[in-house]
Amino acid sequence: MQRENAEAVGLKAxxxxxxxxxxxxxxxxxxxxxxxxxxxxxxxxxxxxxxLDFICMDDAWVTAFCDATGLPYDAPMRARAVLPGGETVHWT
Structure with a gap:
């Protein structure tokens, strides 16, 4: 997902x-x-x-958000990964 698309998902959130x-x-x-x-x-x-972090805390919230906005259920998590602070943390 591109940064611009991730921000659009965030604005929908x-x-x-x-x-x-x-x-x-x-x-x-x-x-x-x-x-x-x-x-x-x-x-x-x-x-x-x-x-997006907040919405992703509860599967019911993800489902409700995506149903309301017409997004696929993985969109909030994919968008979150692109925005600042969403990078995968490697502990090794």
Whole structure:
């Protein structure tokens, strides 16, 4: 996946979480951000990666997000790998 496509998936994640009355407060509480910070950082690839990390924590969230946006179920993880902080860690 190209960086531009990964950012597009991240922006879809932002829109999906922002419109989800159940998950938005959970994400804000977990991240320490507020709605204004989300708006201000919408073009920050690091934030987009954090949103995808959050969604990928629960298979039900991945399924709901992908169903709502028409993305394949592996898109959030593939996009996350491309954005900053998503690199595979090698411990050896």
């Amino acid at each position: 932002l829109g999906w979480i922002a419109s989800n009355d159940d998950l938005l407060p959970v994400f804000l509480g977990a991240s320490g951000a507020d709605v204004e910070a989300l708006k201000a950082a919408a073009d920050d690839p690091g934030l987009l990666g954090a949103l």
